[in-house]
Amino acid sequence: MRSTFLSTLLDVAKHNDKIFLLCGDLGYSVLEPFAAAFPQRFLNVGIAEQNMIAVASGLAKEGYNVFVYSLGNFPTLRCLEQIRYDVCYHNLSVKVVAVGGGYSYGPLGTSHHTTEDFGVLRTLPRMRVAAPGDPHETAAITRYYGSLAGPGYLRLNKTGEFCVHPQSLEPVGPTTYCLKKGKTTAVLANGSMLQDVFQDPRFELNQWALFSVPFVKPMDLDWLVGLAQEFEELISLEEHQLSCGFGSALAEGLMDLYSQGKISRVPRLKRVAIPDVFVEHSGSQAYLKATVGLKL
Amino acid sequence: MSSENLAREVRELCLRLCHKHRASHIGGAYSVADILAVLYQDILEFHPEDAGWEGRDRLFYSKGHACTALYAVLEKKGFFQNLLEEFSVDGTYFTSHVNHHIPGVELSTGSLGHALGVACGTALAGKTLGKSWKSFAILSDGELDEGSNWEAFLFAPQQKLTNLCAVIDYNKIQSFGRIAEVLDLEPLADKLRAFRWQCLEVDGHDHQALRQALGDFKTGKTPGPLALVCHTIKGKGVSFMENQLAWHYKSPNDAQLEQGLKELAAHA
Numbered sequence: 157m158r159s160t161f162l163s164t165l166l167d168v169a170k171h172n173d174k175i176f177l178l179c180g181d182l183g184y185s186v187l188e189p190f191a192a193a194f195p196q197r198f199l200n201v202g203i204a205e206q207n208m209i210a211v212a213s214g215l216a217k218e219g220y221n222v223f224v225y226s227l228g229n230f231p232t233l234r235c236l237e238q239i240r241y242d243v244c245y246h247n248l249s250v251k252v253v254a255v256g257g258g259y260s261y262g263p264l265g266t267s268h269h270t271t272e273d274f275g276v277l278r279t280l281p282r283m284r285v286a287a288p289g290d291p292h293e294t295a296a297i298t299r300y301y302g303s304l305a306g307p308g309y310l311r312l313n314k315t316g317e318f319c320v321h322p323q324s325l326e327p328v329g330p331t332t333y334c335l336k337k338g339k340t341t342a343v344l345a346n347g348s349m350l351q352d353v354f355q356d357p358r359f360e361l362n363q364w365a366l367f368s369v370p371f372v373k374p375m376d377l378d379w380l381v382g383l384a385q386e387f388e389e390l391i392s393l394e395e396h397q398l399s400c401g402f403g404s405a406l407a408e409g410l411m412d413l414y415s416q417g418k419i420s421r422v423p424r425l426k427r428v429a430i431p432d433v434f435v436e437h438s439g440s441q442a443y444l445k446a447t448v449g450l451k452l
Numbered sequence: 453m454s455s456e457n458l459a460r461e462v463r464e465l466c467l468r469l470c471h472k473h474r475a476s477h478i479g480g481a482y483s484v485a486d487i488l489a490v491l492y493q494d495i496l497e498f499h500p501e502d503a504g505w506e507g508r509d510r511l512f513y514s515k516g517h518a519c520t521a522l523y524a525v526l527e528k529k530g531f532f533q534n535l536l537e538e539f540s541v542d543g544t545y546f547t548s549h550v551n552h553h554i555p556g557v558e559l560s561t562g563s564l565g566h567a568l569g570v571a572c573g574t575a576l577a578g579k580t581l582g583k584s585w586k587s588f589a590i591l592s593d594g595e596l597d598e599g600s601n602w603e604a605f606l607f608a609p610q611q612k613l614t615n616l617c618a619v620i621d622y623n624k625i626q627s628f629g630r631i632a633e634v635l636d637l638e639p640l641a642d643k644l645r646a647f648r649w650q651c652l653e654v655d656g657h658d659h660q661a662l663r664q665a666l667g668d669f670k671t672g673k674t675p676g677p678l679a680l681v682c683h684t685i686k687g688k689g690v691s692f693m694e695n696q697l698a699w700h701y702k703s704p705n706d707a708q709l710e711q712g713l714k715e716l717a718a719h720a
Contacts, residue, residue: 196580199611207569207603214573217558218581238600241563242570246552 157312158186158255160291161298165223166190168302169197175302176215180208180226182255187225205230209238209250216248221302228256228270232309236276243307244280250308251301252277257287257311258348258395259435259444266434269444270311275400277309278373284330285373287311287395289350290320293370299327313348320354320368330371332379338365342387343452346372346402349393349428352445353452372402375409377418384410384419393428395450403427428452455659458528459489463689463716465524465536471709473540475548479699480592481521483623483656483684487590488525490662491619495670497585500530503555509585509670510578512571515592515621516549516561523554531556565598567591568618572604575616575676583615586670590619594626597635602647608677609648616676617669618649621656623686625697644679656682690715 166189169175177190181203191198197220201208205226212222224231231252232239243250254270261268278285286309288294294312301308320335335354342365345353350368359366365387372394383390392403406425413419430448439447462485470478492498496509513522520539523546527535532555538544545553549562561567568589575587595601608616622640624631631637644651652674654661662682668674686700687693690712704712 199576201607202603202610204603204607206565206600207572207607210566210569210600210604211573211576211607214570214575214587215577217570217574218577220577237563238566238569241560242566245560 157288157291157294157317158315160294161253161310161312162186162190164295164298165302166193168299169194172221172302173197174220176220176222178208178212178222178224180205180224180230182226205235206238209235210242212250213238213242213246213248216250217246221249221251223251223253223301225253225255228254228261228268229273232273233276239277239307240280244282247282247306249305251310252308253310253312255312255314257313259439259441260314260348262441262444263438265438266436269435271395271397271430273309273311274372274394274396274402275404278400278405280307282307283373284308284371286330286371287347288370289345289347289368290317292319292321292323292325293368296325296327297370300329303327304329311347317348317351320350330374330376332376333368334365335368336364336366338363340387341365341389341391342367342383344369344390344392344406346370346392346394348395349450353393356452358452369402372405375405377409377413380406380409381413381419384413384421384423387423389424389426391426391428391452393450393452395445396429398427398429398431401429403429453493455489455493455663457720458493458525459486459659460716460719461528462489462521462524464713465527466520467690467704467709467712467716468536469520469524469539470703471705472536474703475520475540476701476703477517478520478703479625479686479693479696480515480518480621480623482688482690482693483686484515484518484590484621485521485689486657486659487619487621487662487682488521490659490666491588492525492529494663495666496588498556500556503531507585510558510571510574510587512559512567512574512587512589513550513557514561514564514567514589514595518592519548519550522550522557526554526556564592564595565600568601568604569607571616571618572608572611572613575608575613576611578615579613585615587616588619589617590621593620593622593624593631593637596620596637597626605644605647605649613677614675617666617678617680619680620682621684622681623684625686625695625700627700629697641681644681649677649679650674651679651681653681653683656684657688689719
C-alpha cells in the first residue's frame, strides 16, 4: 500500500501542481522518488508533528492540497488539536496519511500500534476517514483525495498486500464494494481485514456476502438501508478498538435509520474489533490480530 | 491618522467592548494595542474592502483571547462596522477568541501555540510561489510555554523564511501568574538567537521604535525570520489595569469605564 500510495501520488502531482507532500522525518525508501521529482513541493519538516500540521495548514491556505505522511499515531493523535482546529475548522485541504495502521508494525511495540485513530478522527467535523483494503483501493482513494478540497485521513497498512480487486477502481470517493454475493449474512471488512478474510472458504460454503468498506466516514446510508433490507446478520471487521470505530459507525447508522423510520428492522450486527485493550507484548501483525480475536 | 491616535481609539473601543459585553482579556489587548496600531497604520498592505486580496500581507494573531484589540483595529481600518453592537452576540461570528469568518482575520485562534506554525506554512508557500507579501505572527509571551511554538522556531530558519516575522507581546504576565514565576522564558532573546532567528528587542509601546523595526523587515532591510520581542505592559494605558493579573479576567464596571475613558482621552 505504501508504494501504491506513493506511485499514485507521484502521478497525481504530475498533473496537479498544487499537490504538496510533507513528511515527519519518516518515509525512508518510500518518498525519495517524490522528493526527486518535485523538490519544490516536498519537505521533511522534522520530527515535529504539531508544526507539520500547522505548516500544512499554512500551505493549504495558499492553495496547496497538502499530503502529510508519517507513521500511525504521530500525524494523528500527537497533533490532534492542530488537525481539529487548524485543518478541520478552517476546512483546509490537508490529507493526513498514516502508514502502519493497526498492528502492522506489531513487533515495534504499543507506541506503534495504530488502533484508536478512527475513533478520534471520525468525530471531527469535515474529516473523511478511510482505510483501504488493497492496493487498488489505495490508489483510488489517493486519487480522490488528490482532487478533494478539505480534510481527509488515509490509514495505510504497510507493504506486501495482494490485490483483491481484479482491476483498478474509479476514484469515486466514499463507496463500498460488493466482492462476493450471498444471502442472510454479510461480512463487512475494513482496511487490512479484507486481506485476511477474502479467501475464507465459508463465503462459498455458507453463501455469505462480502463487502469491502474502506471509508469509516462518511458512511453510505443508502447502502446501509439496502443491507438492512437484504441481510439478517452483519459482521463487521476492523483492526481498531471496539469503541468508536467502523463497527460503531455501522451501529450508529443502523440505529439512526431505524429511529428515522427509514428501515423497519435492524439486522444483528456482530462487531469484530479490539476488545478495549492494549497489546503489550511483541508480535507480528498476524499474531497480534489473533491474540485480540480479530478473525471472522 | 497617526498610529498613536489609532492605538488610543483601539483602546477606547476595547474598553467599551469589554464593558458592554462583560468580556475578558483587556490586559492583553492593551499590551498589544500599539503593536497592532503601527502594523495596520504604517506597515501592512491590505484592502479592507477586499479582505482576501491576494497581495495582502498575512497577519496571524496567535493570542486570540485578546480579540478585542484585533477586532477594534480591523473596524477602525474599515473591514467591517457595528462591532460594538455585534460583539459576542448570539449568532454573530464575533466570538471572543478571534474568528476567521470575520473579514481581516486570517486564522481562528484561541488555542495557544497554533499561529506561528501556520504562518510558517504560509511563508513557505509565499517563498515557493515567489510572492512579495510577508507573513506575520503575533504571539503572547505565555503561549511560548507551548512546545508547538518551539517546533516552529526550529523550522523557520531551517527553511530560510526571510518573509516571516514573529512579534512577541512580552507583557510578563500569563494566565495565572507572572512569567518569571510560572515558567520563565528568560533569556528569551538569547534563546531565539540560539534558534538562529534575527531577534530585536523594542519597547512595545514606542511607536517610532516599532515602526523602524517592522518597517525594516517589511522592506527587506532586516530579513527574517525575525523575532521582534516587544517589552510591553499588561493593561497599558489605564492606570488601574497596568501590570495587574486580574485584568486578564475582569471586565470594567461603569465607574471603571468612565475612569478608563478619561485616562485614555488625556493621552490624546
